Every structure is written in C-alpha cells, then in structure tokens.
Amino acid sequence: MRDQRYTRRTFVFAVCVVLALSASGCTGKGGQTPSGGGSSKPAQTKGPITVGSKVDVEGPLLGEMIIAVLEDHGFKTVDKTRTGTTDVVRKALLAGEIDMYPEYTATAATQFFKGVKYDPAILKDAQKVYDFVSEQDLKQGVVWLGRAPANNTWSVAIPRKLMLANNITTLTDWATYINGGGAVQIVGSQEFFNRSDAFPAFEKAYGFKLNANQMIALTTGDTAITEKAAAQGTNGANAAMAYGTDGSIGALDLVLLKDPKGVQPIYQPAPTVRKQVADRYPELGRLLDPVFAKLDLATLQQLNGKISVNGEHPKTVARDWLESEGLLGMADAVER
Amino acid sequence: MAERPFSAVDPVALSGSALALIGAMTLPFVEFRTSRIGIATYHGISVAAPVGYALLVALLACVAVAVLVPPRTRGAWLKGVGGVALVALGWALGVAASHLLTDASSISRVSTGAGAWVALVGLAIVEFAGSQALPSRGARLAFDAAIVVALAAALVLGGAEQLSLAREYAANVAEFWPEVARHLELAGAGVGFGVLLGVPLGVLAWRSSRAQRVVLGVVGVIQTIPSLALIGLLIAPLAALRVASPLLASLGLSGIGATPAVIALTLYALLPVVRGTYVGLAEVDPGAIEAGRGMGMSPTQLLLRVEMPLALPLLVDGIRTAAVLDIGIASVMFFAGAGGLGVFIFEGVGQVAPDLTLLGALPVIVLALIADGLLRALREASVSPGLRGEQS
Numbered sequence: 001m002r003d004q005r006y007t008r009r010t011f012v013f014a015v016c017v018v019l020a021l022s023a024s025g026c027t028g029k030g031g032q033t034p035s036g037g038g039s040s041k042p043a044q045t046k047g048p049i050t051v052g053s054k055v056d057v058e059g060p061l062l063g064e065m066i067i068a069v070l071e072d073h074g075f076k077t078v079d080k081t082r083t084g085t086t087d088v089v090r091k092a093l094l095a096g097e098i099d100m101y102p103e104y105t106a107t108a109a110t111q112f113f114k115g116v117k118y119d120p121a122i123l124k125d126a127q128k129v130y131d132f133v134s135e136q137d138l139k140q141g142v143v144w145l146g147r148a149p150a151n152n153t154w155s156v157a158i159p160r161k162l163m164l165a166n167n168i169t170t171l172t173d174w175a176t177y178i179n180g181g182g183a184v185q186i187v188g189s190q191e192f193f194n195r196s197d198a199f200p201a202f203e204k205a206y207g208f209k210l211n212a213n214q215m216i217a218l219t220t221g222d223t224a225i226t227e228k229a230a231a232q233g234t235n236g237a238n239a240a241m242a243y244g245t246d247g248s249i250g251a252l253d254l255v256l257l258k259d260p261k262g263v264q265p266i267y268q269p270a271p272t273v274r275k276q277v278a279d280r281y282p283e284l285g286r287l288l289d290p291v292f293a294k295l296d297l298a299t300l301q302q303l304n305g306k307i308s309v310n311g312e313h314p315k316t317v318a319r320d321w322l323e324s325e326g327l328l329g330m331a332d333a334v335e336r
Numbered sequence: 337m338a339e340r341p342f343s344a345v346d347p348v349a350l351s352g353s354a355l356a357l358i359g360a361m362t363l364p365f366v367e368f369r370t371s372r373i374g375i376a377t378y379h380g381i382s383v384a385a386p387v388g389y390a391l392l393v394a395l396l397a398c399v400a401v402a403v404l405v406p407p408r409t410r411g412a413w414l415k416g417v418g419g420v421a422l423v424a425l426g427w428a429l430g431v432a433a434s435h436l437l438t439d440a441s442s443i444s445r446v447s448t449g450a451g452a453w454v455a456l457v458g459l460a461i462v463e464f465a466g467s468q469a470l471p472s473r474g475a476r477l478a479f480d481a482a483i484v485v486a487l488a489a490a491l492v493l494g495g496a497e498q499l500s501l502a503r504e505y506a507a508n509v510a511e512f513w514p515e516v517a518r519h520l521e522l523a524g525a526g527v528g529f530g531v532l533l534g535v536p537l538g539v540l541a542w543r544s545s546r547a548q549r550v551v552l553g554v555v556g557v558i559q560t561i562p563s564l565a566l567i568g569l570l571i572a573p574l575a576a577l578r579v580a581s582p583l584l585a586s587l588g589l590s591g592i593g594a595t596p597a598v599i600a601l602t603l604y605a606l607l608p609v610v611r612g613t614y615v616g617l618a619e620v621d622p623g624a625i626e627a628g629r630g631m632g633m634s635p636t637q638l639l640l641r642v643e644m645p646l647a648l649p650l651l652v653d654g655i656r657t658a659a660v661l662d663i664g665i666a667s668v669m670f671f672a673g674a675g676g677l678g679v680f681i682f683e684g685v686g687q688v689a690p691d692l693t694l695l696g697a698l699p700v701i702v703l704a705l706i707a708d709g710l711l712r713a714l715r716e717a718s719v720s721p722g723l724r725g726e727q728s
Contacts, residue, residue: 015714055679055682055683055686056686056687057687082511082679082683083673084592084670084671084672084673085671088592088671088672088673089673091571091575091591091592091673092592092593092673095575095578095590095591095592097590097592097593220685220686222685222686222687222688224373224686224687224688224689225685225686225688228373228375228688231375232375248373251370251371251373251374252373252374252375308372308373308687308689309371309372309373309374309443310371310372310443311372311443311445311503311504311507311689312507313507313508313510315510
C-alpha cells in the first residue's frame, strides 16, 4: 500500500521533471523551414544559403525570388523569410544567422552607418547612394549585389474621388489644393512626419505647411494601415503615407501622387550578402543581378498586389513571375 | 420547499443563451470584402438562410431550456441543445460564405462577423453551464467529444473552407505548422527553465523568511516589466556577449532569436512557479511534518518524501499558470526575431488583413486552453492518494 503511493507520487514528480527538461531542451533547433520539396530541381550541391527578409509584403516576395533562383542553380537554401523588422533582420545578417536578405539603398544609407558623414544630396541620386552604401557596408562585412530600378520611396496617396473632384495628380497640385483651403487630413507614421527628409521635405519643396490638426500620426510605419484609413475616410482621413511599390493602392481606389521635384531619397532594393558567403560563391551576383534588373515600379506594384490584395503566397507569386520572364529553368536547359 | 416561480432558472445558462441570441439577431453575422484588404460590408444572419434561421430557433431553445428545464435533467439538455446550436452556427457560416461568394470575384473574402463571434461565446457559456450541471464526468466527456466532432463536420461539410480565415490558412499552411511548433518550443522552454529555476527558489523562499522577501520581491518586479521592454533590454547585452565569447556563440547564443525570447519567457514563468512552490510548501499539514520528524527523517528526507509530494498540487497549479502565461507572451517574441505564431498576428496587423491576425491569435488561445486542461488533469493526478476525497 505504502509502496503504491510512493510509486505514484514519484511517477508524477518524474513526469514533471522530464517535461521540464525536454521542454527546455527544445530550444536551439531554430525555426527554419528547409525549402525542399520542389519537383524538378537540379541536384543541390552548393550552400546551404539562409535567406531572410523583412515582414512586409515585398520582403518575402524578393526573398522567395532569391530562393527560387538559387535553388534553380544548384544551391541548397534555408527559407528564413519573414525574419523580423529591419532592426532584427539586419542584426541577424551581421550575426551570421542569415546569409542574405533584400535591403533598400536609402534605408541602409540613413540607418546603418551612424557617425559617417555624407552629403544628403547623394540620397536623391540612385547611383551615388548605391555606391555609398556598397562602399560603407563592405567595411561591415556585407556585400551589395545589383539593385532593382523600382524606387520604393515615400509618397502620398489620395482617394480617386478626391483626385477627380479637384484634379490632383501631382504633389504640386495637392499643394495648390491645400493652400487654397482644401480639407486635408493625412495619416502617416511619427517617423514620416518628424524626419526632416520625409514629409517636411515635401512641405518645403512644394510650398505648403500642415498644422497638427491636419495630421494623424501613428506609431506604426505600415502603409497598409494608412492607406486603408484614407480609403475608408477613418477620422476624416483623405490622404495617406504610401510607398511607391505598394500593391494595395489600386485595390483601395487610391492614387499615388507624383513627385516631379524628386524630393525623396531613393529606396531601391538589392540583395545584401555576408562577405564570407559572397566570396565563397562569387556567382551570386551573376545569378541575381538580371532578376533584380527586371523589377521596375509597375512590376513590383503588380506582384505586391497579388500578395496583399489577392492573398496569394509570396512563393507562388515569385515563382510564377520568374517562370513567365524565363528566369527559371535555364540551368536545366544548359545541363541538357 | 416552496416553489417560487422561475426558481429553477440557471442564470449562467440564461445569460449565455440570451447573449448568443441577441448577438446573432442584432449584430452583423458575416462581413464581405471585395478583396483581402478591401473595405467591409456587413450582412445579417438572413444571408445564411435557411440554416441561419435554424440557428436562431436553436438559440431560442437554449433560452427555454435555461428557464424551464428542472435542474435534474438540465445539464444534458443544455449540452445537447447547445451542441445543436453550435452545429447550426458552423453550418450557417459556410452557407453565408457560399451565398455571398457565388457571384463575386475569386479574390473576394467573407469573414465571421461580430454576431457570429458573440454567438460562439454565448454558446461556450451555455456548454460550460451544462457541464457544471452534469454530475458524471463520463457524460461530460462524451458530450464534449460528440460536440467537437459534430462541429467539425458542420464546418467541413457546410463549406466553411470558403471563409477568409480558412483561405489565409490555406495560403500560409507551409509556414503555419512550423510556427506552431516553434511557438510551443519557446513557451515550453520558458516553462521548463522556469520550473528548474523556480522550484529551488521557492523552496529557498519557504525555508528562510529573509529569502522569501527577496525572492518573491524580485520575481514580482520582473513580472511587471513589459514584454517588449524586456526583449529590448536583453538584445544588446546578449549581442555583446556573443561577440565577446566565441564559445557561447558556437552554442547558439545570440542577441536575437530564441536566446532573448527564452530568457524573457523563463523570467515571466518564475513568479507563478516560485509562488506555487512556496504556497504549496506552506500549506502542508503540520501534522504530517511532525509525523515525519517523529519517524526520524532528516530535513532533506522530510522535504523530498513528505513536503514536496504534499505541495505538488499547488506547484502544478503554478506551472499551469506559467504555461498559459508563456504561451500568450510567446506571441510577442516575434519582436525578438524568434518566430512563433506572433509572425501571423503582426503580419496581419501590418497588412490590415484581420483574418491573418486571427490565424495567429486563435491557435494561441487553443494552445493555452489545451495546456490548461492537461495541467489541470496532472494536478488531479498529483494529489496524494491519502488526501483524495478531501480536496474537490
């Protein structure tokens, strides 16, 4: 009788201890999804290369494109797209937890090289800002591959109805409308309204000034939220902070205002690779440059729209586009 | 006993069924969007006709059962009629989706509306009230199992896979299960280390009153640190540690990812576990301790053979609290780059796709409920046989 009780208590206690130990032993396996499972891929002898990305719509799209192209050319890849916010994914790259991820030129120029002085005018020149970040990042052990022509920079989107009613297609028109007493309520992030090279730069260049009542500042930088607010007229919003390649603008019946004076920094995406990996596989540039060279504004808008509006998976959208452009399957052709 | 009119009314069941009925009738049953991120238009329960009306009838029947059926048989009636209502709800959602999507474009979305959610909550309350009124554990389990199976069948056969939530799942299925596993790994590690650290700390606190103040004070303060702030505080020192020590780096220590996440989750698990251990030991019957001493046990023997076994139920309760807490907080570990179901939650928020957010949030709730249930059962099992029957 006494032995029975002893055995049961010991058993329960042992279960608790075993659970505790096995639970704590579970870490360190990593949340990586090996991206195998393709049907007709060439033998994967090189790599593995871990590809990360940010957590918006375009990040996973570009990440999946990189993965598809690499796998097509015999690389084993580890899919770590949706790694985290810019901070997190950049730290992951520098720490070697991921080997590459797509980053924007002006983002790198303004955020990654604290203490390095540079002429702000280079941010408006696509080639100059790219050269600057390539050079500076080499010192941090990161190599920049070829960039895409699309400029995913800040702009303002307004509802189509407003555009039609007041004939506003550019930021100049919008400034005229505002200065003429037009009602405006713009939704954007704190950063957008505070950074001198963001919204204040628009105000300065186009000659208008909004007061605090006309701006709704959010803590988040997600343009999906600002665009939806402007589309729905939440809190009277009729303008939204937007990015050039956002896919949801058309679906929400908004229009992106043109920036004829070219006020904003140029944010072009390019793959950023750890130097060890880039040195080990110098062919990465040859493989990915032609892919990124084809990504212009209209293409990215369309592909992003498929993901955010239609709900398609970035992997499918990326692969379908690559196949339609003839960028996949070339390795097979050569080997046969 | 004098029979007062409506003395047999079950207030809990009545509230639940009334809530469900009013919600289903007055609030939007489903939302329709022209695209995943489009602006919603709202539709009432009539769009789910005729099953929607059957749902209303079933909810009315629940109200009637709550008011009219005598307590003796009420449990079975509530579970049964509530179960029928749940089936009707699941089925009605599928029917509503079919109606709204037949002539719409392929990218249109139908989501559950506030009315459907309120009805679900109300019915959960009714089922709970029914369980309370059922005396036999076997009957409760049988009803619950039947209801789960029937609801699953109603969802599958009624066409609920057309709902936006199901489509988000289908689009993200390749990442979904790995993130669920990741979420459980993080929470499990947090609880595991929390137990390994917290139980000795709890014993220490119980042994010495000075230690008690310090230990309970410290873990209490830790609990008040907001999770995002704690992650932020951990990232920089861990990154520096990684650079300074290649040995630790090779073991997988990192400034982002699992390391700060598990450390934070362990810290949050400490308070419930330490408290559970401490209170469990403090509640041990002094008579048992006296008896042990009388038998000549040393303090260590006393701890291991008398005090800990008797403290086990409250300790397991503490672990249960820690588990539910950590499963919830693990959602936020996305900000440490650790993955988990938070990926879907915050991606959904960022893209303003509410069903993607639900794809992350609902499993967190389900996992927490499962953990709670399992640990409750473990608690029952851990009560010393000599004390069973005294504890409810």
